[in-house]
Amino acid sequence: NWVVGRVAVTHELSGDFERSGSSIWHAADLARYKEFIRISQDFRNFPATGRFAGVAVREQRPVWISDVNETQEFRQKAAMLADGLRAAFGFPVVVQGKVVAFLEFFADTPRPKEPGLIAASETIAAQLARLIESSRAIGAQARLAAIVEHSSDAIVGRALDYTITSWNAAAERMFGYTAAEVIGRDPIEMFPLELQPKIAERRKLLSASQMVPDY
Numbered sequence: 001n002w003v004v005g006r007v008a009v010t011h012e013l014s015g016d017f018e019r020s021g022s023s024i025w026h027a028a029d030l031a032r033y034k035e036f037i038r039i040s041q042d043f044r045n046f047p048a049t050g051r052f053a054g055v056a057v058r059e060q061r062p063v064w065i066s067d068v069n070e071t072q073e074f075r076q077k078a079a080m081l082a083d084g085l086r087a088a089f090g091f092p093v094v095v096q097g098k099v100v101a102f103l104e105f106f107a108d109t110p111r112p113k114e115p116g117l118i119a120a121s122e123t124i125a126a127q128l129a130r131l132i133e134s135s136r137a138i139g140a141q142a143r144l145a146a147i148v149e150h151s152s153d154a155i156v157g158r159a160l161d162y163t164i165t166s167w168n169a170a171a172e173r174m175f176g177y178t179a180a181e182v183i184g185r186d187p188i189e190m191f192p193l194e195l196q197p198k199i200a201e202r203r204k205l206l207s208a209s210q211m212v213p214d215y
Contacts, residue, residue: 002105004033004085006040008053009101036079036106052076053090057099062091062118067110080106087111091121093128100132162186162203 004027025037051074056063065071065088068080080088089111090104103121148155148166154174157166163186167179175182175190182190188199202212 001107001109001111002089003027003108004030004036005103005105006037007101007103010099033083033085036076036083036085039079040076050075052088053102053104056090056092056102060092060094060099062089062121064089064113064118066112069110084108089117089121091118091125093125093132095129095132095136101128156187158187162188 004025006026007024009022009024023041027033030037050057051072052063052065055061068077068086068088071077076088080086085106085108087107087110088104089107090102092099093101093103103125148157148168151168152170154171155166155168156164156171159165163184164182167177167182172178177190188196191199205212
C-alpha cells in the first residue's frame with residue numbers, strides 16, 4: 001500500500017549524492033506527485049542535513065516516519081502533505097562501507113512502524129549490495145581484459161603450474177605464435193635450452209614464495 005517510491009543512486013565513481021545523484025521513480029500515477037518529485041529531486045544537502053533520507057545515508061540504517069504531521073520540520077514535509085502523502089519509509093544499500101543507493105517509499109495514510117518490513121529491508125539491502133559488488137567486479141574484469149588485449153606490450157597470463165592461460169595480440173606479434181597455439185602449453189618450451197636452467201631456478205623461488213630477481 002505504498003503509493004510512490006524511489007531508488008536514489010550515487011555516481012558509481014564519486015559516491016556523491018549531492019553532485020551526481022540520480023533517481024528512478026515509480027507510482028501508478030506519477031503526475032499526481034509531480035511537485036513532490038520535483039522537490040525531492042534536489043539532492044543538495046541530502047546526506048548532510050536531511051532528516052529522512054539524510055539520516056539513512058549518514059547513519060546507514062532504515063528510517064520510518066509513521067505520520068509526517070507528527071515529525072519535526074524537514075525539507076519534503078510540505079510537499080508530502082500537499083500531495084496527500086502521510087508516511088515514509090526508506091533504507092540504504094551499503095557497499096564496502098559506502099551508501100551507493102537509497103530506497104524510499106511513501107504512503108497516503110499514517111502507518112505505524114512494521115518491524116517485519118524493516119527487517120526484510122535489511123535483507124533486501126544486503127542482497128542488492130552483493131549484486132552491485134558482483135556487477136562491479138565483472139566490470140573491472142572487463143576493463144582489465146580490454147587493457148591487456150589492446151596493450152602494445154606483450155602480456156602473458158599463466159596458471160600456478162606455469163601453463164599459459166592468456167596471450168594478447170602484442171604477444172602474438174612479438175613471439176610469432178597465435179594464442180590458439182600456446183594456451184595450455186608451458187612457455188619454457190619457447191626458450192633456448194641454455195636459458196632453461198635459469199627459468200627453473202626462478203620457478204623454485206616462486207614456488208617457495210620468494211622474490212624473483214629482475215631480468
